[in-house]
Amino acid sequence: MNVGATPKPLLPIKVGFIESWRLVKLSYSDPLKHTQELERKYGNVVLHKVGKMSVVHLFGAEANRLSLLNPGQVLSNKKAWDQIIGRVFPNGLMLRDGDDHRYHRRLMQAGFKNKAMQGYFEQMSPQVAQSVGSWLSQTEPKGVKIYPIIKQMTLDLAATIFLGMNLGAEVTKINQAFEATVAASLWRMPIALPGTLLWRGIRARKTMCDFFLPMISEKRAGDGQDLFSLLCRATDEDGQGYTDQDIVDHINFLMMAAHDTTTSALTSMTYALAKNPEWQERLWSEVEGLGVDTPSSNDLSQMVETAWVMKEALRLYPPLSTLPKFSNKPFEFQGYMVPANALVVTYPIHTHHSKAYWDNPEHFDPLRFSDERKEHKRNAYSWIPFSGGAHMCIGLHFAEMQIKLVMFEMLKNYRWTVPKGYEMPVQQSPISKPTDGLPITLSRRPQKV
Numbered sequence: 193m194n195v196g197a198t199p200k201p202l203l204p205i206k207v208g209f210i211e212s213w214r215l216v217k218l219s220y221s222d223p224l225k226h227t228q229e230l231e232r233k234y235g236n237v238v239l240h241k242v243g244k245m246s247v248v249h250l251f252g253a254e255a256n257r258l259s260l261l262n263p264g265q266v267l268s269n270k271k272a273w274d275q276i277i278g279r280v281f282p283n284g285l286m287l288r289d290g291d292d293h294r295y296h297r298r299l300m301q302a303g304f305k306n307k308a309m310q311g312y313f314e315q316m317s318p319q320v321a322q323s324v325g326s327w328l329s330q331t332e333p334k335g336v337k338i339y340p341i342i343k344q345m346t347l348d349l350a351a352t353i354f355l356g357m358n359l360g361a362e363v364t365k366i367n368q369a370f371e372a373t374v375a376a377s378l379w380r381m382p383i384a385l386p387g388t389l390l391w392r393g394i395r396a397r398k399t400m401c402d403f404f405l406p407m408i409s410e411k412r413a414g415d416g417q418d419l420f421s422l423l424c425r426a427t428d429e430d431g432q433g434y435t436d437q438d439i440v441d442h443i444n445f446l447m448m449a450a451h452d453t454t455t456s457a458l459t460s461m462t463y464a465l466a467k468n469p470e471w472q473e474r475l476w477s478e479v480e481g482l483g484v485d486t487p488s489s490n491d492l493s494q495m496v497e498t499a500w501v502m503k504e505a506l507r508l509y510p511p512l513s514t515l516p517k518f519s520n521k522p523f524e525f526q527g528y529m530v531p532a533n534a535l536v537v538t539y540p541i542h543t544h545h546s547k548a549y550w551d552n553p554e555h556f557d558p559l560r561f562s563d564e565r566k567e568h569k570r571n572a573y574s575w576i577p578f579s580g581g582a583h584m585c586i587g588l589h590f591a592e593m594q595i596k597l598v599m600f601e602m603l604k605n606y607r608w609t610v611p612k613g614y615e616m617p618v619q620q621s622p623i624s625k626p627t628d629g630l631p632i633t634l635s636r637r638p639q640k641v
């Protein structure tokens with residue numbers, strides 16, 4: 193845009209009903225294809241009217257920067273996420289704005305300080321070793337669907353570390369309730385007709401609330417070091433803390449935010465390492481080189497190449513492919529006036545696959561994150577799996593710790609493969625996952641004598 197030029201009004205793309213419907217469907221089923229197609233045909237700023245709703249798609253790192261830094265508070269997280277998951281995860285941290293968000297986030301930091309993280313690590317380490325070690329009881333290789341196995345493990349870990357309990361007999365009920373609440377976020381109709389995903393999600397939310405609420409008074413009075421207890425006792429400088437309902441809302445959201453995203457990342461890494469056995473061996477050498485049977489948190493920080501693979505998997509398969517916001521007021525972007533009251537969407541998945549920022553972006557190449565190449569430093573907003581700005585993922589260090597611990601145990605115990613030519617079918621939204629559960633063949637790695 194010329195300096196001083198008046199921004200142009202943003203006109204909606206002209207598409208007929210059938211084409212419009214195809215684009216909406218594509219945005220849920222294949223956000224990468226959808227965004228690449230929109231950008232190719234219409235450029236970086238696209239207004240699509242869907243019925244009465246205005247949806248503005250913004251592409252590129254500059255769009256990410258605007259969306260995440262949110263100058264002048266032109267965008268609302270709450271108004272966007274409320275429309276998507278507000279009925280099942282109301283008042284979660286991500287569904288708050290401005291001072292209210294800042295206040296709730298500050299209190300939540302009590303659960304993510306160094307001391308708390310070290311406590312989680314010590315609890316998690318033996319549990320991960322035990323869980324991963326039990327995946328194969330036989331000596332012969334075995335075919336398994338790894339996605340549900342990882343999901344079960346991260347849920348068990350979240351129950352211990354976040355809730356300070358073993359879910360025991362409740363595990364199936366709680367797992368199903370989680371499934372139903374997350375699945376409900378796919379549902380786009382505002383009416384919860386009986387039997388629909390939204391209806392099931394709302395019922396499942398009640399199950400979760402009824403499960404958590406009665407535990408709060410005991411947690412407030414106790415000295416537990418689990419995240420739930422820490423949130424119950426978190427206070428501001430005036431001694432005020434969360435209400436009971438705040439705590440239930442935060443715990444519900446945290447359990448979902450933590451376990452589905454980390455499961456997604458671990459599954460993508462497992463797939464990438466099966467497709468690229470030379471990297472599986474390379475990471476095994478890194479783990480072997482630590483010379484320990486049980487890693488300390490310091491050992492995890494030495495797993496540099498494992499971190500590259502994690503970053504590369506998150507680049508190719510960001511658990512959240514799409515970051516929706518809502519415009520509070522009109523604002524200018526790249527020469528256009530974006531209207532108020534529009535859903536303004538940016539796309540980690542689009543930027544992560546863009547030739548503008550990455551060499552050969554479709555290729556699995558963890559070395560791009562090495563100090564020599566640093567492709568992710570070409571632009572601070574080209575790699576954003578954890579978002580950024582005020583809403584940057586609060587659990588990113590927790591996620592990295594858990595991912596490295598699980599990878600350490602997987603590499604130590606096993607080799608895994610997929611058949612030649614296998615391509616993982618991915619459902620990219622709402623949280624990226626393989627639609628076939630990712631079948632792999634798992635075999636025991638010969639142990640040193």
Ligand code: HEM
Pocket residue numbers: 269285286287297446449450451453454457510511512515576577578579580582583584585586587588590591
């Ligand atoms: C690989 C794992 C993870 C990924 C890719 C991920 C991704 C994200 C993204 C993209 C956002 C921001 C959404 C926005 O801008 O609106 C976010 C927010 C959040 N995440 Fe994560 N997350 C992960 C793991 C976790 C874990 C383990 C926890 C908890 C222990 C967690 C808790 C949260 C919370 C509470 C927020 C809301 C932050 C705020 O609005 O201030 N996440 N996450």
